[in-house]
Amino acid sequence: MYTRRADNHTWRKIKSGLASAIAFISAVLVITPLGLVFFHLLVNGASSVNWDFFTKLPAPVGAVGGGMANAIVGSLELLALAGAIGIPIGVLGGVYLAEYGSARIGRLRFGGFAFQRVLGVRWRSCARPDHDSTDLAHN
């Protein structure tokens, strides 16, 4: 009887260790692509990065030299424009949902909840199961 219990205990400990090992391997697998992508970019791209890359326009096809200044500036401009439009709307809309809009526009909020999940925005608040359940219970 005692030996069986002891065996059982060892087996449970082994199982626990196995589970930890599997979880560790999963974590390694999750970050492997990051390492591989970064490595690939460094190996193939590092040699082309110099001062000209940031400051010059692309050279015609076939010519040596040139840079990507237009694309870099374009990305920054896009970022500024998108932020100028999106940040006020997003922040103020979030303030409304948090401070005013709980009871009055419940249906709309439920709709908004669903749609914002489509956009993948509202992941902080749906990350909390208890918060989530009260939300769903209220709506």
Next chain:
Amino acid sequence: MAVAASIAVEERSIQARMASPSRFGDKAFEWLTLTMALAVVVLIILIGWQLWIGSSVAIKKFGFHFLVTSTWDPVAEQFGALPFIYGTLVSSLIALLIAVPLSIATAAYLTELAPLWIRQPLVSLIEMLAAIPSVILGLWGIFVMIPWLRDYPFPFLKRLFGWTPFFTGPIYGPSMLAGGIIIAVMILPIITSVSREILRSVPDLQREAAYGLGATRWEATRIAVLSYAKKGLFGAVILGLGRALGETMAVTMVIGNTPQIAASLFKPGYTLASVLANEFTEATTDMYLQALFEIGLVLFGITILVNLLAQLLLRTISTASTTRAVQ
């Protein structure tokens, strides 16, 4: 007496002067924020409306056949979206099958099983993975992942599971399976971070109770933490599915872009998002453009449908579990 009254009057007028503008500001701010909150919803409705308007002629012409036929012939103006719908669903399913166990195991490792010093660095790395732009992953997929998959894992899978219809036929490289794998890489970080938040929000009382009863680390994780957080984890998976369905650039670069329905996952496929990205510049005729708009409408519909179904499912799970659990 008169002096006191005049002071009272003055006080009241001061109060009135002070109170009214501040209340106005409050109201104005409320309306401003309400407008912004509505703007998000209105935007979504407008997008849906625009897709509907843009595809109305195609909807009238093809009707239900659009969803169930497989011909995609812009020259003859015959359009059927079935291969794209199939590709979107199958590639997302493959991605979920790969990503869900990996990310939930990783989240459990990060909150329950890992040594403390390793947790924060791992979390930062996973958040960096989420920040890699989709097009870079696609580029890596073409030049690194596909050649490797073609040389090692795919032949291995073929030898092992060649007797099933899913792993038969020639191995080209760009394929439904490669598409599913790249989507899995893209949704891993989001499912992992959300699952981690959920597991962290499980009360410590749960763990203490399990350890108090003599549970091992894994038993405490499985019984006290994972099963307590089931509902939240389901939400995390749905969030990942939403991403997977709409994923465009990386998938387009590795899935092979061939509108066909084949059982074998080694065959190239096509998704709704990819056909939009590839063909909207080539849509020379009105009907072609209409068909592409309808593709967009179908994708929009599938994404919303999946999320609404998930909400309903989440509600039924929550009512079922609250009747059982003592809270």
